[in-house]
Amino acid sequence: MSPFLDDARAAVASGNWADALAALDADTENPTVEALELRAQAAYGNGEFEASIAAWEALHGRQIELGNQAEAARAAAMLAMYLMMDTGLMSPVRGWLQTAERLLEADDGRAPAHAVIAMVRTYERFMCGDMEAARHASESAIELGERLGVPPAVIIGRVANARVRIFTGDVEGGLSLLDEVGALLMGGGADPLTTGMMLCELICAAQGLAMYERAGEWTDLMERWGHGAAIGAIHGRCRVHRAEMLRLTGPCDAAEEEALGACDDLRPWMRREFGWPLAELGNIRLRRGDLDGAEEAFLAAHEHAWSPYPGLALLRLEQGDPDAAATLVADALANPVQVPSKERPPFGDLGTAPLLDAQSEIAAAMADVPTAETAGAGLRSIADAYPSRSLAANASLAEARAAILRGEYDVAIPVATAAIAGWAEIGAPFETAKARLVLAEAHEGGGNDTAAELERSSAARAFEAFGATRWARRAADPRAAITNTDAPGPGATGEPSGEFRLEGDSRIVTFDGRTVAIRDLKGFRYIERLLADPGREFHVLDLVAVEQGTLPTAGPVDAEAAAGTTPDGGGLPALDEQAKAAYRQRLIEVDQDIEDATAANDLGRLELAERDREYLLTELGRAIGLGGRLRSVGSDAERARTAVARSVRYALDRLAEHHPTAAMHIRRGLGTGTYCRYTADPAVPVVWIS
Numbered sequence: 001m002s003p004f005l006d007d008a009r010a011a012v013a014s015g016n017w018a019d020a021l022a023a024l025d026a027d028t029e030n031p032t033v034e035a036l037e038l039r040a041q042a043a044y045g046n047g048e049f050e051a052s053i054a055a056w057e058a059l060h061g062r063q064i065e066l067g068n069q070a071e072a073a074r075a076a077a078m079l080a081m082y083l084m085m086d087t088g089l090m091s092p093v094r095g096w097l098q099t100a101e102r103l104l105e106a107d108d109g110r111a112p113a114h115a116v117i118a119m120v121r122t123y124e125r126f127m128c129g130d131m132e133a134a135r136h137a138s139e140s141a142i143e144l145g146e147r148l149g150v151p152p153a154v155i156i157g158r159v160a161n162a163r164v165r166i167f168t169g170d171v172e173g174g175l176s177l178l179d180e181v182g183a184l185l186m187g188g189g190a191d192p193l194t195t196g197m198m199l200c201e202l203i204c205a206a207q208g209l210a211m212y213e214r215a216g217e218w219t220d221l222m223e224r225w226g227h228g229a230a231i232g233a234i235h236g237r238c239r240v241h242r243a244e245m246l247r248l249t250g251p252c253d254a255a256e257e258e259a260l261g262a263c264d265d266l267r268p269w270m271r272r273e274f275g276w277p278l279a280e281l282g283n284i285r286l287r288r289g290d291l292d293g294a295e296e297a298f299l300a301a302h303e304h305a306w307s308p309y310p311g312l313a314l315l316r317l318e319q320g321d322p323d324a325a326a327t328l329v330a331d332a333l334a335n336p337v338q339v340p341s342k343e344r345p346p347f348g349d350l351g352t353a354p355l356l357d358a359q360s361e362i363a364a365a366m367a368d369v370p371t372a373e374t375a376g377a378g379l380r381s382i383a384d385a386y387p388s389r390s391l392a393a394n395a396s397l398a399e400a401r402a403a404i405l406r407g408e409y410d411v412a413i414p415v416a417t418a419a420i421a422g423w424a425e426i427g428a429p430f431e432t433a434k435a436r437l438v439l440a441e442a443h444e445g446g447g448n449d450t451a452a453e454l455e456r457s458s459a460a461r462a463f464e465a466f467g468a469t470r471w472a473r474r475a476a477d478p479r480a481a482i483t484n485t486d487a488p489g490p491g492a493t494g495e496p497s498g499e500f501r502l503e504g505d506s507r508i509v510t511f512d513g514r515t516v517a518i519r520d521l522k523g524f525r526y527i528e529r530l531l532a533d534p535g536r537e538f539h540v541l542d543l544v545a546v547e548q549g550t551l552p553t554a555g556p557v558d559a560e561a562a563a564g565t566t567p568d569g570g571g572l573p574a575l576d577e578q579a580k581a582a583y584r585q586r587l588i589e590v591d592q593d594i595e596d597a598t599a600a601n602d603l604g605r606l607e608l609a610e611r612d613r614e615y616l617l618t619e620l621g622r623a624i625g626l627g628g629r630l631r632s633v634g635s636d637a638e639r640a641r642t643a644v645a646r647s648v649r650y651a652l653d654r655l656a657e658h659h660p661t662a663a664m665h666i667r668r669g670l671g672t673g674t675y676c677r678y679t680a681d682p683a684v685p686v687v688w689i690s
Contacts, residue, residue: 002027008038015192017045033062033071040078049086056082070111073103077116084123085197088273091593091609092586093124098596115141115150122160128608135164152194155181159201166205167350171386175214178202186221196222196234203241208350210390212426216245236265240277247284248428252467253646255284260642275306283311287430289470290645291318292673305611307332310358317362325362326371329355349382353391356382360398364405364438372402393422393431400438409446416442430471433462437475469653498662499689500524500531509655511662511686518658523651526644527666530678531688537675540640587613645672 004027011020020042024035031039040055056079063072080096083089100117107114118141125134138161145153158181165174182202185195199222206215219241239262246255259281266277282297294315298308309332316325333355356378363372376398383391397419403412416439423431440455456475463472499510507520526543590613597606648670656663665686669679680686 002029005032005035005038008035008042012038012041012045015045017042021046031058033059033066033068036062037075044082049082053079053082069103070107070113073100073107073111074113074116076100076103077113077120080124081116081120084120084127086273087586088127089586089590089612090124090128091590091612093120094605095589095593097121097124110148112148112150115144115148115153118144119150119153119156122157126160126163128604131164131167134160135168138164151190155184155190155194155198159198163201163205166209169385171209174205178205182218182221193234196237200234200237200241207241207244209386210350210353210388210394212245212248212390212428215241216249219245236262236277239265240280243277243280243284247280247287248426248430250429250466252284252288256281256288256642256646259284273304273306275301275304275308278304279306279308279311282308282315286311286315286318287466287468287471288649289468290672291315292671293642293645296673307336310355313362314358317365322362322366326359326366326368329359329362333359349385353379353382353394357394357398360394360401364401367405369402369405372398372405376402389422389426390428390431393419393426393435396422397435397438400435400442404438404442404445407445409442412442413439413446429462429466430468433459433466433468433471433475436462437478469649498686500528501689502528509659509662511659511665514659514661516655516658516662518654521647521651521654523647523649524655526648526676527651527670527678530670530676531666534669534678534680534688537677539675540644540673543644543676544640641672641674644676648672648676 004023007023008020008027011017011023020038024031024039024042027035036055036059040052040059043049043055044052056075060072060075060079063069063075076096077100080093080100083096084093097117097120100113104111104113104117118137122134122137122141125131125137138157141153141157142161145151145155145157158177162174162177162181165171165177181198184190185198190198199218202218203215203222206212206218219238222238222241239258243255243258243262246252246258259277262277263274263281266274278297278301282294282301285291285294285297294311298312298315302308302312310329313325313328313332316322316328333352336351356375360372360375360379363369363375376395379391379395379398383395396415400412400416400419403409403415416435419435420432420439423435436455436459440452440459443449443452443455456478460472460475463469463475498512499508499515501508502520502524503517505520506517507524508515508517529543530538590609593609594606594613597603597609652663652667652670655666666678671677671679
């Protein structure tokens with residue numbers, strides 16, 4: 001027995017993945033089947049997904065050579081599970097499951113691989129929306145897992161069975177079963193990978209039901225468990241769930257930080273499902289009022305074949321294009337995106353509820369009574385079917401909007417009040433504040449301006465504390481124009497010049513005949529550079545370099561380096577050579593699935609397989625730039641864009657506390673994004689002196 005194998009075995013047992021890989025690399029002899037399986041596990045734990053898949057494939061081939069049909073079948077089933085967890089590509093999953101099943105045709109039913117196959121088949125069917133087949137497979141996984149001694153199959157089968165119950169109407173029974181599994185997991189009843197995956201499933205189930213209180217409890221459990229225990233992509237998935245909860249409870253800056261961290265953590269892992277953290281990032285930025293950043297995130301999610309709705313539709317509404325918003329949400333309702341995923345409901349009313357909520361808001365903005373009424377009725381039907389306070393609150397709010405459009409203010413007031421109570425009880429300040437604005441509108445329509453002003457003031461304070469300053473200004477003055485640059489309304493009318501200079505560690509700002517001195521901030525240094533050269537576009541990396549003193553103020557940095565496309569630009573290759581080779585292998589497997597589906601006249605399977613193929617081809621195209629060079633993702637530019645925008649917003653918020661007129665004027669002229677600039681107001685052409 002090789003001493004290196006002993007070291008690798010011990011390292012895997014303790015979760016020291018890099019040490020395990022080093023020990024395996026040091027063993028130059030022909031690797032044993034145990035060494036190949038240890039490599040598969042260690043590579044996954046170390047963040048090397050494609051290397052893990054390659055090791056499982058090698059293990060499968062070696063077992064075939066040795067004539068171990070049952071063990072070759074287990075390796076094939078494990079391959080299917082790993083592909084399913086992180087690629088969302090069902091065609092290769094089905095192909096490897098069929099391979100495993102063929103290898104077991106002559107087996108007497110005692111091989112543990114039978115339980116593994118049933119376990120994976122459960123989620124393959126669940127993610128494709130075939131609830132009846134998923135239910136049968138989950139029952140088989142539980143029975144086989146118990147009989148053949150495969151605990152993960154029992155636990156995964158029970159969780160899948162619970163989720164199927166929920167989607168088919170037995171919400172109480174499904175939740176009760178999930179609670180039992182949750183207690184088992186926290187008691188150490190499963191290995192780390194199974195524990196992490198199933199804790200994630202508990203949260204997904206609660207999120208799908210819009211049961212945010214329960215989702216929050218399970219997120220806290222997963223977060224506490226994950227410190228030092230998370231394996232593979234589990235930590236990143238936990239961060240997405242944390243971002244989802246922070247989007248609900250606030251503050252916004254913490255939510256965005258978690259979402260960005262999740263994107264960084266999950267980039268080496270997820271393929272199609274990488275759209276999930278991107279869409280969440282878009283939703284958070286939309287609440288913050290960072291419309292450019294929200295659009296970037298939503299469009300990136302769409303490129304990963306992930307639905308950006310309803311967020312993108314609401315973004316269009318915020319950008320002043322309600323017609324486009326209405327069209328987008330109507331199309332999303334009529335043609336739901338069927339992406340295999342365990343993160344979101346695969347079909348049915350629960351997936352429709354967020355779209356109907358957005359449609360209600362858009363219809364209210366357009367005074368579209370029939371659509372508002374239809375959306376409200378749809379939400380009420382869903383809320384009656386599923387015991388969720390947030391679904392009930394959304395239904396009440398939609399009914400209030402429709403009543404206001406009809407002029408039935410006495411009807412709108414109590415249902416809007418019910419929506420406020422529901423969201424406040426959940427602990428969702430942003431939703432509570434939005435409901436207060438609807439109630440304020442109802443009071444205004446009924447002639448009670450005092451009550452309306454009370455609701456608007458409460459909403460404005462809540463939005464401000466949450467970090468949604470754009471909404472805070474709207475609540476304070478609903479007649480103020482809110483532009484895409486997050487400007488707060490009317491401009492200054494004073495002096496044609498102003499000062500924006502640093503004196504010691506204080507920032508001196510003179511505008512409209514008034515001078516203030518406040519503590520200097522990083523955001524002020526970015527603003528100073530923009531004010532000094534109005535109309536000029538600065539890449540965010542220029543601003544960061546100037547602020548840090550590593551670049552002169554004259555001349556931009558090299559555009560290619562700034563974009564992160566050079567070797568030292570900070571970007572990661574979208575796909576490395578190993579990943580590209582793996583994608584080509586997946587294409588071969590997808591093509592085989594297409595042939596099988598065509599031969600069987602299985603149109604549903606054929607459609608999914610063709611989508612897999614289209615996705616893979618798109619990903620390969622996105623990964624390869626001009627001249628065959630690898631494109632990069634996750635560059636310093638994206639991190640700088642977010643950091644600069646946050647610093648500028650924070651600095652202007654602080655300035656507004658001391659000199660609101662100056663802050664309003666500067667905010668109107670600033671545009672932030674990958675490129676930033678200050679455009680002087682032609683009505684008040686201030687010359688800034690620094």
